[in-house]
Amino acid sequence: MNRLLDIQRLSVSFGGLHALRDLNFHVDEGEIVGVIGPNGAGKTTFFNMISGMVRPTAGEILFEGESLIGLDPNQVTQRGIARTFQNVRLFANMTILENVMVSQHCRTKQNAFGALLNTKGFKEEEAEIRRNAEEVLGFFGTRLVGYRLEQPASVLSYANRRRLEIARAMATRPKLILLDEPVAGMNPKESAELTGLISKLRDDWGFTVVMIEHDMNVVRDVSDRVVCLDYGETLAQGSFDEVSNNPAVIEAYLGRPLEKKA
Amino acid sequence: MTTTAELVTKGAFDLDWRKVARLGGLTALGLVFIALAGMPVGLDSRILIEKYLSLGYVSLLWLSLIMGWLMGKETLLEGMTATRKSSRDAVGGACVGALGGLGLAILGLLINTFDLRDPLVNWSPQTLDILTFGGGVGVVVVWIPICAALGAVGGALHLAPPKVAKATIAAILTVLMTAIFATFIVDVVSPLDFLYSKNRELKLGWALVLAAVAVGFVFSGGGQQLARVKADYHNTTGPAKTRQTAALIVVSAAVLIIIPQVAGKITQELMANIGIFLLLALGLNIVVGMAGILDLGYVAFFAVGGYTTAVLTSPNRGEDWPGWFPTLPWWGALMVTVVVASLVGLFIGAPVIRMRGDYLAIVTLGFGEIIRILFLSDWLNGYFNGAQGITNVPPADFGVFEVKGTDPRSVFYLVLVFAALSIYVSWRLEHSRLGRAWMAVREDESVAEAMGINTVNVKLAAFVVGAILASFSGAIFAAKVGSIFPTSFLILVSIIILVIVIVGGMGSILGVIAGSVVLVGILGGPKQPGLLQEFSQYKLLIYGALLVWMMLQRPEGLVPNVRRTRELHQDEFLQDAWLKGQVDTGEEEPAVEGGEVR
Ligand SMILES: Nc1ncnc2c1ncn2[C@@H]1O[C@H](COP(=O)(O)OP(=O)(O)OP(=O)(O)O)[C@@H](O)[C@H]1O
Ligand SMILES: [Mg+2]
Secondary structure, eight states, rough: EEEEEEEEEEEEETTTTTEEEEEEEEEEOOOOOEEOOOOTTTTHHHHHHHSSSSSSSSEEETTTEEEEEOOHHHHHHHTTTTOOOOOOOOTSSSHHHHHHTTGGGGGOOOOOHHHHTTOHHHHHHHHHHHHHHHHHHTTTTTTTTHHHHHGGGGOOOOOHHHHHHHHHHHHHHSSSEESSSTTOOHHHHHHHHHHHHHHHHHTTOEEEEEEEOOOOOHHHHHOOOEEEEETTTTEEEESSHHTTTHHHHHHHHSSSSHHHHO | OOOOOOOOOOOOTOOOOHHHHHHHHHHHHHHHOOOOOOTHHTTTTSSTTTTTHHHHHHHHHHHHHHHHHHHHHOOOOOOOOOOOOOOOHHHHHHHHHHHHHHHHHHHHHHHHHHTTTTTTTTSSSHHHHHHHHTTTGGHHHHHHHHHHHHHHHHHHHHTTHHHHHHHHHHHHHHHHHHHHTTHHHHHHHHGGGGGTTSSBBBBBHHHHHHHHHHHHHHHHHHHHHHHHHOOOHHHHHHHHHHHHHHHHHHHHHHHHHHHHHOOHHHHHHHHHHHHHHHHHHHHIIIIIITTTTOOOOTTHHHHHHHHHHHHOOOTOTTSSTTOOOOOOOOOHHHHHHHHHHHHHHHHHHHHHSSSSSHHHHHHHHHHHHHHHHHHOOOTHHHHHHHGOOOOOOOOEOOOSSSEEOOOOOHHHHHHHHHHHHHHHHHHHHHHHHHHHHHHHHHOOOOHHTTTTOOHHHHHHHHHHHHHHHHHHHHHHHHHHHBBBOOOGHHHHHHHHHHHHHHOOOTOHHHHHHHHHHHIIIIOSSSSSSSSOOOGGHHHHHHHHHHHHHHHHOOOOOOSSHHHHHHHHTTTHHHHHHHHHTTOOSSOOOOOHHOHHHO
């Protein structure tokens, strides 16, 4: 299998705090990798680093064999990595359709002149953007389409906001999609449904998926491989059963009552 | 939406005394402030209704009426008790007015006793004279009953049947507007001259006729018909709406083309000025309203446009320009101006665009001043003539007709062409890939970047488009005025353009048009007179008051942009969705309703 993402000895510190320390990590094309770890383990920071929002202090990130270090977030997205945010960050006052249209920016190229002269190319591209947007939104059934298309994102329920975040990431046509706690705040029925959709992201859409998740049922059901982080270091990796039975992992989650209280 | 507030009846003197004290105090303060700002004296010579009413007195009378009305105003809330409207409202209004009148009376007595003319210029016998109607000091007391009566009328508006209240307001406004805008009205439709005496004072008889006409209009249901037409337009969708909109645009264009033909110089000049500021405001609207970049130094691009055109067309430009430097006709200079403005936009934009929010605002403020000071400086005196400016900018010659300051009509037509162009540009860009990227950047810059938008590039694009539109305005301004001085580009211009955009409605093209018409047309630009010429001295005061009032009452602007309304009124919007049964419970929609995709 092709190595899509290869991370070597990645470190970052905020002041004195080592959020990530000498992290090695890799993703192969077509994999679904679950990232778990207690709160504050550095999982979100890890995503921020891949997507270029935080600069690492040391280490290397290779995507399809090329380094991502020093690229701006938009360049990373252009290369084919999209992400969602743990604390949902939609464009709340833009409509649902606009949210998904705007994230196709880096895959389209009509400039101001096309718009001013209303050229054929411009019209075709607009139609294409709209078609893509509706296709991506259709991935979630009828929840985000119909009259909803023209509603602002701020009227959506929490679960639908999470879905729209995923749709927005999908619309950038990535190779690798990073999901930060996609089912947080959903009820068991909704998260079971989304679990199915995550598999489909790979099977039908051909995306490779890295997913941070606290819900172990979801992690078990979709992950080909699980990586556990703690204090910015890899504690264990392997199949879900291997990792969940690893004593170090169990200790990280359960075994430090004194520190947890602190 | 109907609310079912529970109504209780209260006695006429069972008032909310705290509210009375608060509003009464405000009225008194307001009246004293107006008196000491010199409005009554300054505006007394402007007679509105022959022999009976001067603008000076109007400046003292309106406040009690409005405050009296406010006294009786109550927001009906679901499940809360409210008071049934009764004579209590009139009594409340009267009390508020009386307190206001008391304030004026005390001011009169104080003016008579102490001399504070040193710090307060209008602490003067003239002010006292107005307050006493030319009589003895004791007469000031009549302000108490006068204001009380006005307050009572204001309060009583709540009691009257809605039609009567509407008719009263319509009558008052019609008479006042006809009187205040006398010069303008006669300038547009000269036959209406008969309404006024020779000093443009409305004749009492005609004032009464106008009031009657207004009342008749309201009672014949004219207002409702207007509202119905508007609602119809609002509710149509699809191709029918497109057709109606197109018709509306054609009609407005025709009206705009015809008015300057029939109207006189004053109107033409006014329309030209509105157009020049509209161009500026449209440009700033792209920068601030669409891309969310708070640019406080926007006047810089206006200046660059003006100076570039002047330098390229005038024989009186500085002496240090090399001999080969061309002198071009206006339209040739315009091409160069656009290029120069874009380059300056890039040059200023590149360093500041990486900053965010307040920092960016401060830095652009600085750049705005730097550009003006450069034009003023000794260092570049050989190029721009410093404070003397560049004079003798020739008219814009198009062969068929010439655009020059002495012919405001030609200026207006030129401005109209460019305004139409700018509106088209704004409209097309708003609904394009670039426009959506601007929206996203305005909403959340870091997320926009993570979604693949090169935020630096799109923000620079906004800056450059804004600069180009401002340079159009500058080029026309140069041809219109015929000379360009650094003092035409004070920071005040930036502020006024920003106020136009804010008051009109950020991000809304129609709003910006409304803002320019209301602010520049009625109040006037930084140096250009508006319809209310009498108020030009108090222009900034009124601008400020208007801005504060808008921020409190209608922060989304006169004709708001949808997105911005959503942002400022999210709760109400959610309520609305809930009432329409479109509340999002997160459940799958039944296929019938949501399945169809346009
Ligand atoms: N920008 C920042 N500045 C300073 N400290 C930060 C910053 N971002 C993250 N941290 C710190 O780095 C550590 C890791 O945070 P991170 O958000 O990556 O945790 P996480 O594993 O995603 O936790 P959770 O499961 O709660 O989402 C935390 O201690 C956090 O406080
Ligand atoms: Mg996290």
